[in-house]
Amino acid sequence: MKILIIGGDGYCGWATALYLSKKNHQITIIDNFIRRQWDEEHQLNSLVPISSLEQRVQQWKDLTGKTIHIINIDITNYSSLCQILNCEDKFDTLIHFAQQRSAPFSMIDHDHSIRTHINNTVGNLNILWALHDYSPETHLVKLGTMGEYGTPNIDIEEGFIQIEYKGRSDRLPFPKQPGSFYHLTKVSDSDQINFACKTWNLRATDLNQGVVYGYETDEINLSEILANRFDYDHIFGTVLNRFCIQVALGHPLTVYGQGGQTRSFIDIRDTIQCIEIACEKPAQQGEYRVFNQFTQIFSVLQLAQMICKVANESLNIRCQIQHLNNPRKEKEIHYYNSINTNLLSLGLQPTLLTDQTIISLIQLAQKYQHRVNLQLIPPQIQWKSPEHQK
Amino acid sequence: MKILIIGGDGYCGWATALYLSKKNHQITIIDNFIRRQWDEEHQLNSLVPISSLEQRVQQWKDLTGKTIHIINIDITNYSSLCQILNCEDKFDTLIHFAQQRSAPFSMIDHDHSIRTHINNTVGNLNILWALHDYSPETHLVKLGTMGEYGTPNIDIEEGFIQIEYKGRSDRLPFPKQPGSFYHLTKVSDSDQINFACKTWNLRATDLNQGVVYGYETDEINLSEILANRFDYDHIFGTVLNRFCIQVALGHPLTVYGQGGQTRSFIDIRDTIQCIEIACEKPAQQGEYRVFNQFTQIFSVLQLAQMICKVANESLNIRCQIQHLNNPRKEKEIHYYNSINTNLLSLGLQPTLLTDQTIISLIQLAQKYQHRVNLQLIPPQIQWKSPEHQK
């Protein structure tokens, strides 16, 4: 397949690019490296040092003989994007990772919320229009998030729900309860894509992904120059990855509030598998499919306890759990049950969270311990403005 | 009350400004007159000639002694908006009308879709952030549309729905099915406002308004210089108003497709009444309320038939109905039932559609017949791109 990966310099995108290239797909990456700029702006750094995309791709070529093309454009620039899609030999699949993906980033202030909104929603609209104008048969695979659903008191279905109401019934979009300006952009994207499939007969798979954890994939492991980013900071770091770093540093695990917040999780090795499945079994023309892309459900406190136990028992690290005031506005005790049968029925073989995965993440953090900036660990971004908190 | 009306130079905003000023509220209008520019860009004109906002406000002062303040800023410019809200004596209410409100406009091409998206969603985000930063106690009254809901096969509730599902239950946002890029922005606005009320403790009323028809209000009738805009063109004209103009010109009434499309409607005299109710009985701090703001439900064909009958019987005008290929992508036969009890229970006295209203609209069209550009009547904007229609 000829596959365009937008956002291929990022955490999920880079792992996916290598994996699909290894599988002999023809890969082109679009990225404008804005994420590297955001890191600089907020003085963040990946735990694992990452090479430039040029170096990475060169190394991949040297090791495997396979070519990955790179295009540096900002997808909020419509004409640049059109030039890529208006090619003779159309892409079979366009995988869209290229968004500002941190909830705390989007909550910092007005400026960050607007930048998130424009980057994400204009980027998404541009992709839809460019497909409409130049490449309507290309299958769009879009990364959404399980966070779009929030924490309803009913089971979470995959994108749609059959509602029985006052003696009538309909299959309707699942009601969403996004919990940050970032999540709001994702909900808006989903509505736009659904509309474009219905109205323009485009084809799309919306992958509502859980929180991704882990670092290693077979391809990333081949060389240090192929290293992937690993975010541990309070803005882009996600919970399981952050806990492993706290353990490695001998820090208490910082649980926000009571820690009953329950979320869906997925190993990065399954992310790339799911995306492969979505590409190889594409949506039909006119179809808007939603897959809930996760393998396991944990509460934050449960995760902290699991990690503490492994640290204690296998690595002999003493570890504490510390409850912090929750900087977010979210339910700390709630019902949570989500369905994820679509990907399983298409053949996903889940990689469940094992002690070994936790150990290897803690060891990764130990290896790069000298690179950790401790000030980046505690949460600094409040959902509620101070004047409203009284 | 001290009331800020954003978009006060428009059809609903101007009628509201005069009405609330007459009721002795202190009125400030924000408008950047972009709608007048869009009219020029597409060579559209209001059926009834409209004066500049300065002239209108001066005339109102001359006739009633009442002052309406005018501020010309674009609300997508955050710092300008903040300057207004960061005042000593806070506004009690901010009424937000200022959006690109035509579905066909948003479907013209990429450029129009992006301009609609940015104008509407950045404007809305700016208002939320400015309230958060400078005026969290001001009650936001926001104009949404009944079109956000689409045409589900179940009853449409007011913003939220109690869902029973697999033995559990929750009150969740009503699932929306927006049918154009314009409607998509409105859905996104609603989600943003709901989030801001929950997270920042703001207070808001979201008025999901039906299609507005009519022209006269007591205040508008006072003088020709106070005249309101009346859109009859294929971009901004709405169905009932457009039918009356077609009748006046001796044209067939152009029904899109079968005409079974069923929608909610409201007389402009009730629009202003509803907004007054929302202002005077505000949402509580932290509350996000949704009112479905309409009084009657008709199918497009039903409306055409009513208008033909009145034209025939009362004005002796022969009138035909013509079915055109539907330029939109929408169901032409569907279930439609929507609840509108919130405003009624707060005291709304509905002005139902009468023969007299239809007659006066046809007579208005006859009076200004010489101003009608016939080329602006047939639909020209297709939801589906030509290459997809085969």
Ligand SMILES: NC(=O)c1ccc[n+]([C@@H]2O[C@H](COP(=O)([O-])OP(=O)(O)OC[C@H]3O[C@@H](n4cnc5c(N)ncnc54)[C@H](O)[C@@H]3O)[C@@H](O)[C@H]2O)c1
């Ligand atoms: N990491 C997770 O836990 C997680 C969970 C659920 C969903 N997701 C989704 O998966 C996708 C990828 O996430 P990630 O963790 O790899 O993020 P990331 O920040 O590591 O990568 C995103 C990449 O997109 C690029 N990009 C952003 N805006 C761009 C633009 N306008 N033009 C061109 N390139 C642009 C960035 O430079 C970056 O390389 C995102 O959409 C995210 O919302 C991630």
Ligand SMILES: NC(=O)c1ccc[n+]([C@@H]2O[C@H](COP(=O)([O-])OP(=O)(O)OC[C@H]3O[C@@H](n4cnc5c(N)ncnc54)[C@H](O)[C@@H]3O)[C@@H](O)[C@H]2O)c1
């Ligand atoms: N007219 C209807 O049938 C109808 C039905 C349902 C909902 N609504 C909603 O009611 C509101 C008002 O509709 P209307 O018919 O009066 O529209 P309109 O086009 O007549 O008026 C909108 C006004 O807002 C101003 N405006 C737009 N963007 C602005 C910006 N960025 N900064 C400052 N001013 C800006 C325009 O110049 C214009 O004067 C809209 O939000 C619309 O979606 C209207």
